[in-house]
Each structure stands twice: as structure tokens, then as C-alpha cells.
Amino acid sequence: MNESTFPGTEQFPSPAQPIAPTVTQPAAHPRPQAQPQRNLTPPDNYAEMPRPTAKLTAEDIAPVNDAHGPRSKIGPTGRPVPDLPEPQPPARTGPAQVISMCNQKGGVGKTTTTINLGAAIAETGRKVLLIDFDPQGSASIGLGVQPHDLDLSVYNLLMQRDITADEVIRATNVPNLDLLPANIDLSAAEVQLVQEVAREYTLQRVLEPIVPNYDVILIDCAPSLGLLTVNALTASNGIVVPLECEFFALRGLAMLTDTIGKVQDRLNPKLEIVGILGTMFDGRTTHAREVLDRVVQAFDERVFHTVIRRTVKFPETTVVGEPITTYAPSSQAATQYRDLAKEVLARCPAG
Numbered sequence: 001m002n003e004s005t006f007p008g009t010e011q012f013p014s015p016a017q018p019i020a021p022t023v024t025q026p027a028a029h030p031r032p033q034a035q036p037q038r039n040l041t042p043p044d045n046y047a048e049m050p051r052p053t054a055k056l057t058a059e060d061i062a063p064v065n066d067a068h069g070p071r072s073k074i075g076p077t078g079r080p081v082p083d084l085p086e087p088q089p090p091a092r093t094g095p096a097q098v099i100s101m102c103n104q105k106g107g108v109g110k111t112t113t114t115i116n117l118g119a120a121i122a123e124t125g126r127k128v129l130l131i132d133f134d135p136q137g138s139a140s141i142g143l144g145v146q147p148h149d150l151d152l153s154v155y156n157l158l159m160q161r162d163i164t165a166d167e168v169i170r171a172t173n174v175p176n177l178d179l180l181p182a183n184i185d186l187s188a189a190e191v192q193l194v195q196e197v198a199r200e201y202t203l204q205r206v207l208e209p210i211v212p213n214y215d216v217i218l219i220d221c222a223p224s225l226g227l228l229t230v231n232a233l234t235a236s237n238g239i240v241v242p243l244e245c246e247f248f249a250l251r252g253l254a255m256l257t258d259t260i261g262k263v264q265d266r267l268n269p270k271l272e273i274v275g276i277l278g279t280m281f282d283g284r285t286t287h288a289r290e291v292l293d294r295v296v297q298a299f300d301e302r303v304f305h306t307v308i309r310r311t312v313k314f315p316e317t318t319v320v321g322e323p324i325t326t327y328a329p330s331s332q333a334a335t336q337y338r339d340l341a342k343e344v345l346a347r348c349p350a351g
């Protein structure tokens, strides 16, 4: 998985060649036989491209029952959903897996995923720290912390040698879930860090003392590939790439994978892509399904089986300042983030 680039990303269509209008009547096109997974055809042939969805049998799509109620064996990504075990509480705490939510595109669900994946992992008995690494302070707001009221934030931790992480970290209302908050001060760090020695390692250096205290540390990156994001990637073992299931989501992925490759080569060879997460998925639209198909064709098993569906519940959780797992614990949205937690924990066994 530790590759410098994703295969096939350079072949994503340009925005001048929209894919959606070319695919109108899938039934009119006989499905081609299975072809090699990453053999992407040009975008104007998109309607003829092989779909990752295997031929479904009646048994495949028949709902099966598990702890979360009925569900289909074939997931929204068109692949059979693995039956992952319920995560058991760990025998000991730490050292933490450090995972960045990263995509330089704005509004794709990085913050929503950081908060709700973090809360779902915390429910399994693991100690989780969320790091708000975006000057917008959205993860802090989403957990009920007002960024302008902060005396100390991640900015102070990065820039002042006499401040320790324990002074800045605060507990949240969710058991096992702590927060390292941020506010607009962090935007100054992007500029000030340029002067620092080993500037890309600053976050890693300040996190080192607390890595043994947590099982999972999730970093909510800003929508940019600047020095702050490079710091997050350098401090991480893994990356989760949230991807909104709409056409423009595919733009810029080559730039993201290029940055990941450079960080792997020059700064952090341990960095791995944990997975790509389809977000804001609306299964009723052909377009969303096609974008997801396309992503699975390009990234194959790196795409999480779990997909986060579009629902107004997420904007609501921001207003109340709590995760979906406590705001609407039995909702489909909460179940999806619990499923994602299972997948992430299965892909990142405790270090």
C-alpha cells in the first residue's frame, strides 16, 4: 500500500469532459466482460467502461440481518461487504495510530469524518485524540468549543516551546474522546513555521510525548496542501481521504497523491493510505453511483466498503456541537461511522 502515487489518477477526466451526461441508459449498453481493474478508458467512452459491480445474484442482494438490522451483502461500492468483527476494547493504551483526514478540496467531509469516526472509535473503548489542524476551527466548533474563547490552542503548542500538549488538550463530553482545539491563530503558524529548523517535523515533535497516551489520534487537515498539511502527514502513519461523491471530487486527486508520494519519499516513509472514503453519497442518483464506481476502478481495495450517505443530520450535529453517535445514536449515519471505525481498526491494527 506504500506506493508513491495512485495508479490511474492522471487519467481522470478534465472538467471540460463531464461524465454524467454521457451515461443515460445503462440498460441499452450490454455490460462488457470483466477487464483488468485499472485499465481506464478515455472519458468519452465512459458509458462503455467496465463496472466494478460483479453480476449480482438474488442471494447477493437479499438483505442479511446483523446487529445493525437488515443490510445487503453487496455494498454501495459494488463489492461484497466483509463481515468485520466488533472491535474489542484494547488490552492496553497506545502507542497511537496517527491518521490524517486529508483532501485539499474544501467541504468534502474531512471534519465530519474526524469527529464522527473519532467518536465511533472512542465508543469501542479506545482512547482517541482529535487534533483540529485547520484555522477555521471547525472540528472544535463541531465538538461545542468556541474557537475565539480559547486561551491556548494547537498554535501555542506548535510555536511556544514552554507549552506542553497536556496544557492545551481538553476532554469532550464523549467518554474517551479528547480534543486539541484550533482557531484562526493557526493561520499565522503556516507563515511562521517557514523560518523554523525542521519545519515539516514540528507537529510530530510536539505530539511525540502524548502518542503513548492514546490508541488513535485523528488530525483534521485544512483544505490545502501547505506546510500545515505537510506537518500533519509527516506526523501520521496513515491517511484517510474523504471524497464527496460528485464529479468534481475527482479533480485534484493527482495533486494530492503527488504530495503524499513526496512526503513518503522525503519525510515519512511510514505513511500509508488507510483508505478512500466516499462521502455525501446519494444512492438515488446515477451520477453518485458512477463517481463511486469510477473511484473503485481506480483505487480498488483502498476504497472503504463503508460509504457515508448524504443526510441533514450532519449539519444538525454541528449546531448542537456533538457527534452523530451521541446526537442520533441509532441513525443510519451513526451506523455508517461505526462501520467505518471497524474498517479503519481492521486496516490499522494497534501498534
Ligand SMILES: Nc1ncnc2c1ncn2[C@@H]1O[C@H](COP(=O)(O)OP(=O)(O)OP(=O)(O)O)[C@@H](O)[C@H]1O
Pocket (backbone or CB within 6 Å): 105, 106, 107, 108, 109, 110, 111, 112, 113, 134, 136, 138, 221, 222, 223, 279, 280, 281, 308, 309, 310, 311, 312, 313, 314, 315, 316, 318
Ligand atoms: N454525509 C453528509 N451529508 C450531508 N451533509 C454533510 C455530510 N458530511 C458533511 N456534511 C456537511 O457538509 C459541510 C462540509 O462538511 P465538512 O466541514 O465535514 O467538510 P470539510 O472537508 O471538513 O470542509 P473544509 O474543507 O472547509 O474543512 C458541513 O456543513 C457538513 O455538515
Ligand SMILES: [Mg+2]
Pocket (backbone or CB within 6 Å): 110, 111, 112, 134, 138, 139, 220, 221, 222
Ligand atoms: Mg474541515
